[in-house]
Amino acid sequence: MTWQHWTISAWLAALLLRPIWAGDEKTKTQDKAPNPHVDSGLCTFCHAAPAGGRETLHADGNVSLLCRSCHDGRHAPRAVHPADVVPSAVPAARIPAGFPLEQGKLACLSCHDVVPGCRSGERTPAQNRVGLRGGPVSDPLQFCFHCHAREDYRPFNPHDQLENGRPRTETCAWCHTGVPDVNAPSPRSPSFALRAKSAGVCRNCHTVAPDHPVRAHLQATPSAEMTWYMSACEMQPKMRLPLAQLVKYARTTKRAPRMIPLDEAGRITCYSCHNPHERGLLPDSNPRSVGAEPKQATNHRVRSREGKLCPTCHQK
Ligand code: HEC
Ligand code: HEC
Ligand code: HEC
Ligand code: HEC
Ligand code: HEC
Ligand code: HEC
Ligand code: HEC
Ligand code: HEC
Known part of the structure; x- marks a missing residue:
């Protein structure tokens, strides 16, 4: 035998x-x-x-x-x-x-x-x-x-995550302590088994220049009002209702935004604005797939549908 x-x-x-x-x-x-x-x-x-x-x-x-x-x-x-x-x-x-x-x-x-x-x-x-x-x-x-x-570290491109349409699971290890299931529903709280807290997962490889868009954003906590607005923005393409009405809906139901993740302390961090995953890794039905780009960035991997990042959080 x-x-x-x-x-x-x-x-x-x-x-x-x-x-x-x-x-x-x-x-x-x-x-x-x-x-x-x-x-x-x-x-x-x-x-x-x-x-x-x-x-x-x-x-x-x-x-x-x-x-x-x-x-x-x-x-x-x-x-x-x-x-x-x-x-x-x-x-x-x-x-x-x-x-x-x-x-x-x-x-x-x-x-x-x-x-x-x-x-x-x-x-x-x-x-x-x-x-x-x-x-x-x-x-x-x-x-x-x-x-x-x-x-x-630098020569590794951890954003290159797919090979012939399948996840290159060894790349996950740069940021995660395991291989998350890409088809699992989005977790409500940030339980992504990330290797470091907040910006730490990105800072191993990236430094942020002084002229980087509004550096004060890092670790800022969005007000409740801002989160209702963020929720409304992400619902709009599907719901086709006036924004004001959607904001009201989000406020009443306390709907947390799903497209823009915050860090474990509810603050803005690198991955709130940038999508670290390669396009196609997460299914399109997952709101966290918005803004995912190919292995080489095309628009700084910003999380937005129309390429404009600021209006997803700021109501002008
Ligand atoms: C998951 C597989 C696995 C199981 C289960 C396992 N072993 Fe081992 N064992 C190994 C491997 C692999 C080595 C060789 C380790 C090495 O060379 O570093 C080893 C080595 C050993 C050694 C030599 C240790 C040494 O210091 O050289 C002994 C003795 C041993 N195992 C006894 C046991 C006993 C008794 C059990 C049950 C209680 C057990 N093993 C269960 C995989 C296993
Ligand atoms: C015991 C030594 C050792 C440790 C510890 C180690 N690595 Fe490695 N790693 C290697 C070796 C050796 C290779 C094979 C690279 C080669 O020569 O092709 C490798 C390859 C890799 C690759 C694949 C490189 C590629 O070409 O795609 C990744 C990604 C990687 N390591 C990430 C990590 C991460 C993340 C950790 C920490 C969790 C880690 N490694 C810890 C030795 C190690
Ligand atoms: C270069 C070091 C390295 C090598 C080689 C390696 N591992 Fe690991 N392994 C790790 C690290 C690091 C973790 C993740 C632990 C963490 O980050 O907390 C891990 C995690 C695991 C886990 C837990 C995964 C989970 O989802 O919970 C298993 C199982 C495992 N390894 C099995 C293996 C097996 C089997 C092999 C050989 C085919 C292997 N490892 C080779 C470093 C290594
Ligand atoms: C008979 C099947 C079997 C063999 C052979 C085996 N494992 Fe495992 N191993 C398991 C199972 C089952 C788990 C628990 C997985 C879980 O809880 O999700 C596990 C867990 C682990 C973990 C994670 C520890 C944890 O608590 O989650 C590591 C690391 C690991 N194995 C390494 C090894 C290595 C290295 C070898 C070879 C020496 C080996 N295993 C051989 C079945 C096996
Ligand atoms: C450059 C860092 C990085 C790498 C590499 C990476 N991830 Fe992630 N991942 C993150 C961050 C940050 C989050 C939390 C924010 C989010 O959901 O986008 C996350 C979240 C996730 C989630 C939860 C998404 C959700 O619905 O909220 C899944 C699933 C996932 N990653 C799968 C993977 C897989 C599979 C790999 C390897 C092929 C991988 N990731 C590689 C940084 C990374
Ligand atoms: C408030 C949103 C926001 C946050 C938070 C943010 N970024 Fe950016 N980032 C942007 C925008 C927008 C651009 C495009 C800049 C331009 O158009 O010049 C950019 C550009 C970049 C670039 C490419 C340009 C360059 O400077 O190399 C990298 C890399 C980058 N960001 C990494 C990070 C990292 C790492 C963090 C966390 C420490 C972070 N970003 C936090 C919005 C943000
Ligand atoms: C292991 C190193 C490593 C880690 C960790 C890492 N990156 Fe990257 N990143 C790279 C490399 C290499 C590139 C160049 C590939 C490309 O053109 O997109 C890159 C590209 C980028 C870009 C596009 C830059 C541009 O010029 O537009 C952004 C944005 C970015 N990363 C954000 C992040 C964020 C957010 C995290 C944390 C979640 C992260 N990265 C973690 C290595 C890393
Ligand atoms: C992920 C949500 C988010 C995104 C995307 C975002 N912001 Fe902000 N922004 C915030 C939060 C939260 C604050 C802090 C608000 C407060 O404390 O009142 C803030 C504050 C600001 C401030 C005031 C800064 C200060 O010093 O008080 C300016 C200006 C600003 N953002 C501009 C921008 C621009 C320009 C963009 C696009 C590049 C952008 N924001 C993208 C969430 C965001």
Whole structure:
């Protein structure tokens, strides 16, 4: 029996033994693999012998293949960073000794330490849920600088997010701590799992010139009246009612604007005015897709339908 068949049959056996997985959400959970990292009884999902050890790993010791047998985006979340690549853009010499390569390649274990999970009873600490190497970091971007140099940042264009119409998921990692679902409905509160607060996600690469449009905007909080007006503006193309009437409607229903996101503290930030996503990443039906541009900007990625940004918030 190949290791993969073995894994699958162990899995099926586990499914039969643990009816909890076939509960209410039957169809949804059947696709999900059991989580072997937190269950000391599941050593044999990765090791051929219950006592474990590196030499007993399935997939003939090809660890990335073993990890990917579950982490394929369907049975368990996919990796957010490219793996199984021979370093070129990041010179191998820059990768610290604490991040082991596998046969010269960057692999899952280069960044993730799974051994604590092998010692039964030890759970990954909540502050380092994914078991990243290199010790705790103050902000998730710091982790990247173990290998990527700050000055190498610029050549990456994180706004280039599609390849043949499909998301290039490795680009998401520059701003998000995972791969958000592009088809999910817009969250009401800013829970986008962004890597840094407010302008921080953009400031890693962009500096803002002194003549940048009204720098005082940064961190300004729109008045309630302004938010009703913003709501009215975004409704107008669909509703075809006089603006004043729509403002009244927004005020009465306290409708928050959806097209223009504010930061986690309800303030204006870079991404209130600029759309960081490539056109086509979010479906057109999502108000957050307004103003998205191709991988090279055509109108400074401003969030507006007719290319005029100021009137989406200011009533002149
Ligand atoms: C998700 C897959 C996975 C599971 C589940 C898992 N292991 Fe491991 N284990 C590994 C990998 C991968 C290595 C090699 C780590 C390395 O070389 O950095 C390893 C290494 C080990 C080692 C050698 C550690 C060392 O310091 O060299 C032992 C012992 C071990 N595992 C025992 C266990 C036991 C016991 C369990 C169950 C409680 C378990 N493992 C569950 C993947 C797993
Ligand atoms: C038998 C299937 C299986 C295998 C093999 C497996 N994983 Fe997982 N892994 C899971 C599941 C299921 C989760 C939980 C996902 C969730 O909660 O959404 C998980 C979670 C994780 C997480 C996130 C931690 C968390 O709590 O969300 C990391 C990181 C991870 N795995 C890395 C690895 C690595 C590295 C390997 C290879 C050594 C590996 N996994 C092998 C099924 C697997
Ligand atoms: C252990 C070292 C290491 C760490 C830590 C690391 N990277 Fe990487 N990264 C690499 C290597 C090596 C490559 C492969 C690049 C190449 O040589 O082609 C790479 C490639 C990438 C790429 C793809 C580049 C491309 O050409 O599209 C992106 C995007 C990226 N890294 C982002 C990040 C981000 C964001 C972080 C922090 C969350 C991070 N990396 C942390 C080593 C690392
Ligand atoms: C260069 C470092 C690096 C490599 C290589 C790498 N990862 Fe990760 N991985 C990360 C970082 C960083 C995160 C996100 C944690 C964060 O930003 O909070 C992550 C997150 C994850 C998660 C959690 C995703 C989620 O949506 O919750 C899983 C699962 C995972 N990695 C699995 C893998 C697997 C499997 C491989 C090998 C195919 C791999 N990783 C290779 C750095 C890496
Ligand atoms: C340059 C930074 C950046 C990159 C790269 C990036 N995002 Fe985002 N993303 C953001 C910001 C900022 C927000 C919150 C504001 C918004 O909704 O536009 C966000 C929000 C989202 C949302 C929620 C949208 C909504 O309806 O409110 C989704 C879904 C999303 N991103 C998907 C992705 C995916 C998938 C990728 C990778 C292909 C990606 N993003 C890459 C910055 C980025
Ligand atoms: C109130 C809306 C608003 C805010 C907030 C805002 N911008 Fe802009 N930005 C604009 C407009 C409008 C332009 C086009 C300027 C022009 O026409 O000369 C622009 C231009 C740019 C450009 C291209 C021109 C240049 O200076 O290189 C970049 C890059 C940029 N903004 C980044 C940012 C970043 C990063 C932040 C947050 C620190 C930010 N913007 C905050 C409205 C805004
Ligand atoms: C990893 C580096 C990186 C990060 C992080 C990043 N950008 Fe960019 N940005 C670039 C590059 C490279 C370009 C040039 C591509 C282009 O022409 O649009 C660019 C272009 C832009 C432009 C168009 C500039 C122009 O000349 O019109 C705007 C606006 C912009 N980014 C806003 C943002 C915002 C807002 C964020 C945060 C949500 C952000 N960027 C995060 C690297 C980055
Ligand atoms: C995302 C919403 C938004 C956009 C887009 C926007 N503004 Fe503002 N603007 C504000 C907020 C909020 C304030 C602060 C209002 C207050 O405190 O009364 C403000 C204040 C101002 C002020 C007064 C500044 C001061 O120093 O008191 C001027 C002038 C201004 N905006 C011009 C513009 C121009 C020109 C544009 C287009 C480039 C623009 N705004 C785009 C929300 C916006």
